Amino acid sequence: MKALADSKANKYFLAAVLLIAVLIPQVITSPSIMQILILTLFYAYLTSSWNLVGGFAGVLPLGHSAFIGIGAYTSTILYLHYGLSPWFGMLAGGVLAAVIGVIIGIPTLKLRGAYFALATMAFGEGLRVLVENVDTIGPLKVNGPRGLLINLTGNSFIDYQFTSKASYYYIILALLLIILLITWLLMRSKIGYYLSAGGEDPEAAAALGINVPRYKVMAMAISCFFTALAGTFYAQMFLYFYPKSILGLDMSFEIAFIALIGGRGTILGPVLGALLLRPLNEFTRIYLGGILPGMHLVIFGLILILVMIFQPRGIQEPLTRLYRRILYRIKGS
Amino acid sequence: MSGTALLYTDWLDEMEIIFESLLNGLLMGSIYGLTAVGLTLIFGVLKVINFAHGSILMVGMYAAYWCITLTGMNPYLAIPIVVPLMFYFGYFMQQFVIEPVFKVEKDVREPITVIIVTTGVWYILDNLALMIFGAKYRVVHTSVTGKLFELPGDIYLLQPKVYGFILTFISGLLLFWFLKTTLMGKAIRATSLDRDAASLMGVNQYKIYRTAFGIGTAVTGLAGCVLVPFYSVYPSVGIIFDIRAFIIVVLGGLGSIPGAILGGIIVGIIESVGAMYMPSTWTELVIYGLFLLLLFIKPTGLFGSKHDF
Numbered sequence: 053m054k055a056l057a058d059s060k061a062n063k064y065f066l067a068a069v070l071l072i073a074v075l076i077p078q079v080i081t082s083p084s085i086m087q088i089l090i091l092t093l094f095y096a097y098l099t100s101s102w103n104l105v106g107g108f109a110g111v112l113p114l115g116h117s118a119f120i121g122i123g124a125y126t127s128t129i130l131y132l133h134y135g136l137s138p139w140f141g142m143l144a145g146g147v148l149a150a151v152i153g154v155i156i157g158i159p160t161l162k163l164r165g166a167y168f169a170l171a172t173m174a175f176g177e178g179l180r181v182l183v184e185n186v187d188t189i190g191p192l193k194v195n196g197p198r199g200l201l202i203n204l205t206g207n208s209f210i211d212y213q214f215t216s217k218a219s220y221y222y223i224i225l226a227l228l229l230i231i232l233l234i235t236w237l238l239m240r241s242k243i244g245y246y247l248s249a250g251g252e253d254p255e256a257a258a259a260l261g262i263n264v265p266r267y268k269v270m271a272m273a274i275s276c277f278f279t280a281l282a283g284t285f286y287a288q289m290f291l292y293f294y295p296k297s298i299l300g301l302d303m304s305f306e307i308a309f310i311a312l313i314g315g316r317g318t319i320l321g322p323v324l325g326a327l328l329l330r331p332l333n334e335f336t337r338i339y340l341g342g343i344l345p346g347m348h349l350v351i352f353g354l355i356l357i358l359v360m361i362f363q364p365r366g367i368q369e370p371l372t373r374l375y376r377r378i379l380y381r382i383k384g385s
Numbered sequence: 386m387s388g389t390a391l392l393y394t395d396w397l398d399e400m401e402i403i404f405e406s407l408l409n410g411l412l413m414g415s416i417y418g419l420t421a422v423g424l425t426l427i428f429g430v431l432k433v434i435n436f437a438h439g440s441i442l443m444v445g446m447y448a449a450y451w452c453i454t455l456t457g458m459n460p461y462l463a464i465p466i467v468v469p470l471m472f473y474f475g476y477f478m479q480q481f482v483i484e485p486v487f488k489v490e491k492d493v494r495e496p497i498t499v500i501i502v503t504t505g506v507w508y509i510l511d512n513l514a515l516m517i518f519g520a521k522y523r524v525v526h527t528s529v530t531g532k533l534f535e536l537p538g539d540i541y542l543l544q545p546k547v548y549g550f551i552l553t554f555i556s557g558l559l560l561f562w563f564l565k566t567t568l569m570g571k572a573i574r575a576t577s578l579d580r581d582a583a584s585l586m587g588v589n590q591y592k593i594y595r596t597a598f599g600i601g602t603a604v605t606g607l608a609g610c611v612l613v614p615f616y617s618v619y620p621s622v623g624i625i626f627d628i629r630a631f632i633i634v635v636l637g638g639l640g641s642i643p644g645a646i647l648g649g650i651i652v653g654i655i656e657s658v659g660a661m662y663m664p665s666t667w668t669e670l671v672i673y674g675l676f677l678l679l680l681f682i683k684p685t686g687l688f689g690s691k692h693d694f
Contacts, residue, residue, distance in 0.1 A: 159681040171680045178673030346512030353508030360498045361485045
């Protein structure tokens with residue numbers, strides 16, 4: 053009975069959050085604040101995609117920026133050379149990323165976690181070095197370290213270009229809701245249970261006849277697919293990108309660590325992590341970066357260590373507790 | 386007649402160049418190996434990839450740099466100062482930063498949270514160095530910097546690299562002897578094989594972790610001392626060696642010390658010989674490709690034990 057009331061309250065709460073999220077662009081007009089909000093949601097989306105494999109499969113992927121890059125380059129090259137709509141390119145990039153994720157996952161997800169972490173990291177760095185050193189692949193222009201520029205067409209849905217920030221905001225919000233829905237469905241599906249069984253105790257799960265690596269590879273494929281979609285989004289929003297901006301270690305690590313601080317393996321943990329850490333990161337960089345370069349990363353490192361020592365399951369745990377307590381207060385009165 | 390003679394001398398010249406770059410690759414590779422020994426040792430015992438490894442190397446390099454610059458001493462005299470300092474640096478880092486997390490997750494054989502804590506340490510150390518010392522590239526001029534050994538056949542070798550090569554092998558042998566014969570060494574090996582069984586035999590596993598971590602950072606400090614006479618020091622210098630060390634360690638087999646040195650030499654030779662045929666960024670790519678290929682085909686590496694993967 054109590055659980056039922058709780059779930060009802062949860063529904064109201066979620067509906068309220070969603071309503072606020074939808075209404076924000078109508079209230080806020082400042083483009084710079086909108087930009088920060090879009091990037092925050094962008095990161096929330098990335099960490100949630102990462103969470104599918106990093107959270108549920110119990111491994112540590114450290115090369116997810118590679119898949120962002122695959123998405124961005126695929127859709128942009130298809131658009132620039134063949135005039136294909138980036139919406140189509142987005143899906144093509146997603147499929148390509150999923151295939152590559154499976155190729156990397158099949159041999160390495162059978163091994164201990166350290167190997168998978170190092171393999172994904174080496175793949176991410178290797179791809180960055182490759183792209184930086186290649187000007188053309190066959191007839192296709194990659195432009196090496198200079199990156200790719202998408203020509204401005206103005207407001208055009210088919211070209212995935214919009215003059216208002218709000219459009220991008222709604223696109224990334226929709227993507228985020230989709231990934232959260234998929235996470236939710238996955239958690240309640242057979243795959244989700246198999247994965248969590250494999251994460252808890254791989255030997256016991258294998259003894260019960262669960263082919264744990266196979267489900268990990270599946271999770272990897274889904275995660276890579278959605279990560280690549282974010283790459284296209286990034287390319288279309290900025291209309292310019294270069295290898296260092298989307299490929300490489302920094303991005304991969306940031307995604308992984310925001311998800312981990314938020315709470316991996318939960319639906320809302322990575323989102324909470326992004327909502328709290330991204331703005332914090334922006335502001336410390338803006339206000340401290342000038343005086344003390346690197347201070348914002350010292351703070352980030354400290355948060356990382358403190359959260360891991362005191363809240364190894366991430367900050368979603370105390371926040372959920374707080375939410376419950378407030379809920380009880382309201383009901384009690 | 387003279388044409389063939391010319392061709393022959395051409396061929397001889399080319400052989401000499403190849404031989405020289407092979408030797409240089411061997412020397413530099415052994416130093417890469419030395420930078421990776423600490424990482425492999427720590428992994429072998431704690432089963433944790435230490436992402437702060439490159440930063441520890443950076444700390445060692447700065448320590449050696451300041452020792453040499455402030456006193457003007459022979460660069461290799463800094464070793465007896467830097468290495469013990471680095472031992473305690475690692476010992477206390479394990480005790481106060483990593484151990485608390487380790488204890489929370491002690492039932493997990495390969496705790497991810499510990500990896501994350503080491504990354505936090507990486508961010509903090511690198512950026513503290515940036516705040517304190519600035520982004521400047523620092524070069525130290527010592528009595529061996531830029532000096533060459535001349536071998537017959539016009540082959541030149543950089544002196545600090547030769548000394549680094551010698552020190553790598555001395556320290557590798559010492560470490561091997563320590564792990565094989567001393568009681569502490571045996572306890573470390575026992576813990577790395579089976580920490581629960583070792584605990585039951587009366588080994589204090591946390592003390593072993595601290596000691597192993599200390600030895601790992603001490604060896605890395607030594608690598609820093611070896612690098613400083615010919616390599617510039619800057620806050621993010623660790624990252625370059627970090628990724629390379631990860632690759633080397635997997636190549637040699639996670640946890641194997643001879644494997645790390647041999648893996649380092651392989652990477653060094655690929656870099657130096659490859660650099661004759663392609664731009665250096667491409668050799669980097671070859672190494673990444675080789676690494677991924679190895680993971681797919683033989684993840685135990687050259688000397689890795691079966692139960693560690």
